[in-house]
Amino acid sequence: MTENAKTFLYEYLNNASPTGFEASGQQIWLDYIKPYIDETIIDVYGTAVGVINPNQPYKVVIEAHADEISWFVNYIDDNGYIFVRRNGGSDAVIAPSMRCNLHTKKGVVKGVFGYPAIHVRDLAKDKAPTVNDIFIDLGAANKKEVEEMGVHVGTVVTFEDGLTELNNRYFVGRALDNRMGGFMIAEVARMLKENNVELPFTLYVVNAVQEEIGLRGAEMIVRRLKPDVAIVTDVTHDTQSPMYNKKEQGDLKCGSGPVICYGPAVQNNLRDFIIDVAEAKEIKIQRQAVSRSTGTDTDSFAYATEGVASALISLPLKYMHTTVETVSKEDVQAVINLIYESLLSLKGNEDWRYIK
Secondary structure, three states, X not given: OOHHHHHHHHHHHHOOOEOOOOHHHHHHHHHHHHHHOOEEEEOOOOOEEEEEOOOOOOEEXXXXXXXXXXXXEEEEOOOOOEXXXXXXXXXXXXXXXXXXXXXXXXXXXXXXXXXXXXXXXXXXXXXXXXXXXXXXXXXOOOHHXXXXXXXXXXXXXXXXXXXXXXXXXXXXXXXXXXXXHHXXXXXXXXXXXXXXXXXXXXXXXXXXXXXXXXOHXXXXXXXXXXXXXXXXXXXXXXXXXXXXXXXXXXXXXXXXXXXXXXXXXXXXXXXXXXXXXXXXXXXXXXXXXXXXXXXXXXXHHHHOOOOOEEEEEEEEEEOOOOOOEEEEHHXXXXXXXXXXXXXXHOOOOOOOOOXX
């Protein structure tokens, strides 16, 4: 990883980009990839696309999503305590004792998710907190003081945690799901430019919004781009730590390489093409099976139009939807390399149909 890339990674990961409010992160991402692309496309909801070699008949997408889970202010009581609702799959269990940022027009307001002390709870009846139990304390005396800070119903809230490294082997932080994906596809664009690669097709480097609430950004942009191929990257669960059931959730491990997904939304010929590239380039991979859907933007690219040949390359991740999401540095580079080598192997005239 270059020093410039590492600086971008930290800036991008430490920036807040909640679902529906991704613009600041998208600007950071666009500023980084601008030297490596020819054009940009920005849609009305904020999905950002870097275009390389535009106006070719064959069109390929590499894609990640830009948004992170968060909270909305839902109610402010007379004493100034704030109650929330989810924006995406936010976890109420981890919220108590977390510091948080409330994003207002006046700027960031600091808060904490409070919780009654262990001394005053009936531990015999103790239970995991739910969304209705958790609350935010701004240090305000009353509702009026909260509102004077610029906080109101609908204000978006994120946990306050930055990117760190663990044992010089892992990246750890908030929102690696899936801004690490945005970093990886940006690095592919950089490598193509710096290696003077001339692609025989148009490449769309897509950083989509609103994945966490139903793959909505991808659904919108695929209708606009109408690509022939989509290679999507997102995170998937490392299943090695306690409380995972490998019989149910598979046997996947950080540090053991990119995960190739098998499932109905994944186009088999494209998937096997990527596996062949991995084998030829000696990039170790893992395999994962899904049921009805991948749960990622792959589903929108596959199904939202007349059908796009789509595949999913996942990054194994520990502790998804927490503030200590953890990925292997080696896996990050391996995913970058696999996407890059897959693009170099495409001729730009492939017909992926099963029956011809």
